[in-house]
Amino acid sequence: MIRAFMENDLTAIMQIWLDTNMKAHYFIPKEYWIDHYEMVRSALPQAEIYVYEDDAAKQIDGFIGLSNEHIEGIFVREGAQSNGIGKHLLEYAKSVKSKMSLCVYQKNTRAIQFYQREQFVIQSENTDDHTDQKEYIMIWKK
Secondary structure (H helix, E strand, O other): OOOEEEHHHHHHHHHHHHHHHHHHHOOOOOHHHHHHHHHHHHHHHOEEEEEEEEOOOEEEEEEEEEEEEEEEEEEOOOOOOOOOHHHHHHHHHHHHEEEEEEEEEEOOOOHHHHHOOOEEEEEEEEOOOOOOOOOEEEEEEE
């Protein structure tokens, strides 16, 4: 089930955020994510967040964070990946937005392929000022 974020979800989604970033972005030192944990934890409740909760287990398996029409990220718990949860979260976001953009690291080929399957197109590329990594800016429109 997809639902809006609630304050008591914060601990679970922050753990998913940290674990997923460290694994998917193996090319960025883990300390980067650890150092940014508290900043993200305080900023996250201000974003538009939808969580995917396993109805049976009553456990959050993933979430999507949006800032207006920009996807800040889609994160799925490691044990729940490749089960369509990211696709469901993205489809939900598409149902409430008419266009969206996102940034994705060029080295994160799995994410790029996922977004391209979901009709996102590469609009441009640049370098992330914080990590010095090359990234694509991708867009989607209804």
